[in-house]
Amino acid sequence: MVVREIYLEIPKIGGKILLPQNQHVFHIGKKDIKKSATLSVDPALFSAISSVRKDPKTGSYVKQQFIISLRGDRYYIEDLNSTNGTYLGNLNLKQTTPQLLKNGDKIIVPVEENGTLIQMDLIFHDTTINTPNGSGSSQVEKLNEEPFKDPTIASTVAPPSRSHHSFTDPTQSPTVAPSEESSSGGVYFDPTQAPTVPPVHDPSMAPAYRRRNAIFMDPEDPSFTSNSFILVKRKMPIPPNAFRPDSGLDLGMVYKLEKSETWHILVAFSLLFIMVYHSYINVMGLTALYYYIQYQYFIGISAIFFEPLPIALIFSLSFIVHETAHLQTGKHFHFQSRFCLTTVGMKTTLRSAIIGIPIALPGAAVSVGVDPDDDKDKMGAIKIAGPASNFILGLVFILISLILPGSLSTLKMIFLQGGSLNCVLGTFNMFPGEFKGFALDGKYIKKWKPKYYFILLVLLLLGLVVSILLSSTGQ
Structure with a gap:
C-alpha cells in the first residue's frame, strides 16, 4: 500500500x-512555525517572521510569511506580503x-539570532511510503522527478x-527564474533582504552576508531601523541602475518608484507645506x-491665514535641504542615491496634512550600497x-535678518523664524536615542x-538661543 x-x-x-492532503490552502506564519518547534529555543528567534493577519472588515488575508496551495496533485508556494521576504532556494x-x-526544495525565511537576522531553512517533503503489504518493505520514493510545466x-x-x-538576475523581469552571472562579472542578490543569504562558497565571506540591514519595511513590525535617511546595504554587487523598478532591488517601501526624483521632491515639498500651513492655521x-x-x-484674518505661509515655506525648504545634503554626500562617495517618497511616510503625512498636526515626513534620501560596518x-x-x-x-537666515534694515521688520522676523526653525529641525535630528526601531541621525x-556630535549640537542650540533672543528684542 502506497x-x-x-x-x-x-x-x-x-x-x-x-x-494534510484534504486541505487545499495552508497559511504559514510566525505561530505555525513556532508551534512546530521541538527544541528549546529563544522566543525572539521567531520575531522576524510575519504573522498571519486578516483584514477585520473583509476577512481576507493581508499578510503572512507564505502560503502553500494544492493544485491538482501539485503544491505551490507564494509569499503574501511578508515583512522580510521568503525565498525558494535563491528565488x-x-x-x-x-x-x-x-521534494527536497529549500524554503528560506528570516529569524533573529543575537540581534542579527539570519536564515532558517524549511525543507519541503513530498514522499510516498510503501507499506509492508505493498512491495514487501518500507521505502521512501521521491516524487516530481520529471520536469513539469504548469499552464x-x-x-x-x-x-x-x-x-x-544559481542566483536571481535582477536585470531580468521579476517573474523570471534565476539566470546566469551579470555582465559586471558578479552575481546579484536582493540586498534589501538581509536574512535570506545566497550560498557562499568561501566560508570567510559568510558573516558579511548575515549582517542586518537598515530599512523600515513594516510599521506594525519594526524589525529594522527607520530615520530621515534610508540606506540599502550592499550584500552583492549593486546593479548599475539600482532605482529602476526592474533593477531587482526590493524597494517595496518606495511610493511610485517609477516616477522621477523631481516628482518625488515636489510631492514631498507640497505635502509638507500643506501639513505645516494647516497646523499653523x-x-x-x-x-x-x-x-x-x-x-x-x-x-484679524490676515494673521490667521497669511502669517503661516512663510513658515510653511521655510519648513518645507529646510526639509528638502536636509535630505539633499544626505543625498549629495552619498553621491560624493559614489553611492547611487536619490530622494524617494515612502509609502508609510506618504500615508502618515497625508493624514497629518488633513488633520493639521505636523508629525510626519513623506520621504527620505536613499543611498544604495552603504554598509554601516x-x-x-x-x-x-x-x-x-x-x-x-x-x-x-x-545661520544664513539669522545673518540676513541682521543685515535687513529696521523698516523691514516683518521680513526680519520671518528670517529669524527661519533661523530658529532650522536650528530646531537640526537639533531634533541630533537625538541620540532609539524608540521601537526608530532612530534619527544623532544616534x-x-x-x-562623539566630538563632532557635541560640537554640532552646541552650535545648533546656540543658534536657536540667538534667534529667540533677537526675536524677543525686535532686532
Missing part, C-alpha cells in the same frame, strides 16, 4: 509541519508568481531550479479665539550632512564621532 506524506521539515528547531518569492514545490504559470516563468548554485485660530474671549480683540566614515559623513545643513541654513553621528 501512502503519500507531505510536510515541512525545519531542522533548526526540530520542527515538522504536516500538510525571491516576493517578485514572482506562485512557484512549484518539489497557470506564465510561459516566462521557469520552474524553480533545484540547483543550490489651527494654532493661530485657537490663539485668535483666546484673545477674542479674553480681551474681546480679534487679531565597512563604511563607517562614509556613513557618518552622510548622516552628519543633514543636521549640519540645517545649521548652515539657519549614528554620536557613535561615529
Whole structure:
C-alpha cells in the first residue's frame, strides 16, 4: 500500500509541519512555525517572521510569511506580503508568481539570532511510503522527478531550479527564474533582504552576508531601523541602475518608484507645506479665539491665514535641504542615491496634512550600497550632512535678518523664524536615542564621532538661543 506524506521539515528547531492532503490552502506564519518547534529555543528567534493577519472588515488575508496551495496533485508556494521576504532556494518569492514545490526544495525565511537576522531553512517533503503489504518493505520514493510545466504559470516563468548554485538576475523581469552571472562579472542578490543569504562558497565571506540591514519595511513590525535617511546595504554587487523598478532591488517601501526624483521632491515639498500651513492655521485660530474671549480683540484674518505661509515655506525648504545634503554626500562617495517618497511616510503625512498636526515626513534620501560596518566614515559623513545643513541654513537666515534694515521688520522676523526653525529641525535630528526601531541621525553621528556630535549640537542650540533672543528684542 502506497501512502503519500507531505510536510515541512525545519531542522533548526526540530520542527515538522504536516500538510494534510484534504486541505487545499495552508497559511504559514510566525505561530505555525513556532508551534512546530521541538527544541528549546529563544522566543525572539521567531520575531522576524510575519504573522498571519486578516483584514477585520473583509476577512481576507493581508499578510503572512507564505502560503502553500494544492493544485491538482501539485503544491505551490507564494509569499503574501511578508515583512522580510521568503525565498525558494535563491528565488525571491516576493517578485514572482506562485512557484512549484518539489521534494527536497529549500524554503528560506528570516529569524533573529543575537540581534542579527539570519536564515532558517524549511525543507519541503513530498514522499510516498510503501507499506509492508505493498512491495514487501518500507521505502521512501521521491516524487516530481520529471520536469513539469504548469499552464497557470506564465510561459516566462521557469520552474524553480533545484540547483543550490544559481542566483536571481535582477536585470531580468521579476517573474523570471534565476539566470546566469551579470555582465559586471558578479552575481546579484536582493540586498534589501538581509536574512535570506545566497550560498557562499568561501566560508570567510559568510558573516558579511548575515549582517542586518537598515530599512523600515513594516510599521506594525519594526524589525529594522527607520530615520530621515534610508540606506540599502550592499550584500552583492549593486546593479548599475539600482532605482529602476526592474533593477531587482526590493524597494517595496518606495511610493511610485517609477516616477522621477523631481516628482518625488515636489510631492514631498507640497505635502509638507500643506501639513505645516494647516497646523499653523489651527494654532493661530485657537490663539485668535483666546484673545477674542479674553480681551474681546480679534487679531484679524490676515494673521490667521497669511502669517503661516512663510513658515510653511521655510519648513518645507529646510526639509528638502536636509535630505539633499544626505543625498549629495552619498553621491560624493559614489553611492547611487536619490530622494524617494515612502509609502508609510506618504500615508502618515497625508493624514497629518488633513488633520493639521505636523508629525510626519513623506520621504527620505536613499543611498544604495552603504554598509554601516565597512563604511563607517562614509556613513557618518552622510548622516552628519543633514543636521549640519540645517545649521548652515539657519545661520544664513539669522545673518540676513541682521543685515535687513529696521523698516523691514516683518521680513526680519520671518528670517529669524527661519533661523530658529532650522536650528530646531537640526537639533531634533541630533537625538541620540532609539524608540521601537526608530532612530534619527544623532544616534549614528554620536557613535561615529562623539566630538563632532557635541560640537554640532552646541552650535545648533546656540543658534536657536540667538534667534529667540533677537526675536524677543525686535532686532
